Amino acid sequence: MPAVAAGPEIERLIQLLARLPGLGPRSARRAALFLIKKRETLMAPLAAALQTAIEKIEVCRVCGNIDTQNPCTVCTDARRDPAAIVVVADVADLWALERARAINARYHVLGGTLSPLDGVGPDDLSIAALVKRAHDPAVNEIILALNATVDGQSTAHYITDLLHDAKVKVTRLAHGVPVGGELDYLDEGTLAAAIRSRTPF
Amino acid sequence: MPAVAAGPEIERLIQLLARLPGLGPRSARRAALFLIKKRETLMAPLAAALQTAIEKIEVCRVCGNIDTQNPCTVCTDARRDPAAIVVVADVADLWALERARAINARYHVLGGTLSPLDGVGPDDLSIAALVKRAHDPAVNEIILALNATVDGQSTAHYITDLLHDAKVKVTRLAHGVPVGGELDYLDEGTLAAAIRSRTPF
Numbered sequence: 001m002p003a004v005a006a007g008p009e010i011e012r013l014i015q016l017l018a019r020l021p022g023l024g025p026r027s028a029r030r031a032a033l034f035l036i037k038k039r040e041t042l043m044a045p046l047a048a049a050l051q052t053a054i055e056k057i058e059v060c061r062v063c064g065n066i067d068t069q070n071p072c073t074v075c076t077d078a079r080r081d082p083a084a085i086v087v088v089a090d091v092a093d094l095w096a097l098e099r100a101r102a103i104n105a106r107y108h109v110l111g112g113t114l115s116p117l118d119g120v121g122p123d124d125l126s127i128a129a130l131v132k133r134a135h136d137p138a139v140n141e142i143i144l145a146l147n148a149t150v151d152g153q154s155t156a157h158y159i160t161d162l163l164h165d166a167k168v169k170v171t172r173l174a175h176g177v178p179v180g181g182e183l184d185y186l187d188e189g190t191l192a193a194a195i196r197s198r199t200p201f
Numbered sequence: 202m203p204a205v206a207a208g209p210e211i212e213r214l215i216q217l218l219a220r221l222p223g224l225g226p227r228s229a230r231r232a233a234l235f236l237i238k239k240r241e242t243l244m245a246p247l248a249a250a251l252q253t254a255i256e257k258i259e260v261c262r263v264c265g266n267i268d269t270q271n272p273c274t275v276c277t278d279a280r281r282d283p284a285a286i287v288v289v290a291d292v293a294d295l296w297a298l299e300r301a302r303a304i305n306a307r308y309h310v311l312g313g314t315l316s317p318l319d320g321v322g323p324d325d326l327s328i329a330a331l332v333k334r335a336h337d338p339a340v341n342e343i344i345l346a347l348n349a350t351v352d353g354q355s356t357a358h359y360i361t362d363l364l365h366d367a368k369v370k371v372t373r374l375a376h377g378v379p380v381g382g383e384l385d386y387l388d389e390g391t392l393a394a395a396i397r398s399r400t401p402f
Binding site for chain 2: 007009010012013016017019020021022023027029030031033034035036039042043044045046047049050051052053054056057066067068069072073090091092095
């Protein structure tokens with residue numbers, strides 16, 4: 001990227017912003033200018049929020065969520081059902097389920113999915129810790145909320161096999177027509193699954 | 202936006218990131234997670250770069266560019282042609298011309314364009330300072346590099362009238378076919394201008 005006629009400090013800010021997902025070199029320049037124009041109302045609060053995050057955010061030692069307390073807010077929330085653990089690949093998936101208020105249980109973040117092609121094996125994921133949690137007598141259901149992809153589903157199968165000895169029911173997310181989805185645009189696999197799992201009306 | 206199950210500090214970081222141009226609530230969450238995962242290699246450098254920018258960046262008292270030195274790098278660059286001043290609406294336009302290496306002159310940033318509908322009058326822009334610079338005997342050309350919009354062109358006319366007394370030539374950017382542009386996709390105004398300003402081949 002050529003110089004921006006504005007000194008190395010601004011160029012460094014632009015380069016760092018350009019590494020964020022969703023921002024390219026051009027939008028990073030726009031974002032940098034926007035920040036500089038809003039020095040008091042946005043740039044200073046953002047710098048402070050980043051600094052706070054750097055100092056305070058930890059990975060929850062129980063579930064793998066990220067939070068400023070450890071164990072995290074979800075794990076320490078006494079109103080949550082202690083009998084179910086929702087297994088997700090990533091913190092983003094945990095957040096998505098929480099936004100949907102889909103279930104009032106606790107989580108377990110694997111940190112990815114098994115992917116032989118990318119060299120991700122069972123030891124790279126938080127699977128041993130999940131098996132240990134599944135043997136807690138208070139837990140009676142493990143809900144596998146993994147992506148409906150090849151990697152996600154093979155991870156689900158691998159975990160189900162490991163949990164054979166644990167006295168838990170292993171469930172997974174339903175397949176079907178997305179809410180608001182149009183049949184015409186859905187793939188055959190989803191349509192077949194939706195017919196198979198049809199429910200009384 | 203509902204809670205993200207991750208404490209108020211992370212939510213605040215997401216909300217601040219979502220105010221950047223080009224990032225919505227969803228991509229701000231992705232960006233926040235990305236930053237948290239890359240705490241040492243991205244989040245800490247970004248926090249430091251923002252802090253440096255907050256402390257060091259100033260508006261150039263000569264031209265209105267932003268830089269960590271004042272007057273700015275461009276204004277103090279002795280290799281630039283002292284006879285021409287390129288007038289731009291915004292610092293982003295100055296950067297765009299510098300990236301294009303379009304001209305080796307100095308600039309004057311107006312801080313916007315005249316816009317009666319938005320309540321932007323001549324006193325809201327750096328126009329008086331431009332007129333003063335135009336009366337410097339060393340300056341013999343004012344190049345109006347303003348957007349080819351109604352506001353940009355009425356600003357250009359307004360400045361041209363004000364510079365009537367100054368001993369400078371006032372020029373503006375050429376209109377024509379963008380490099381790489383296809384005639385079929387161009388508006389009638391651009392095509393008519395390109396024909397009017399045709400050049401020998």
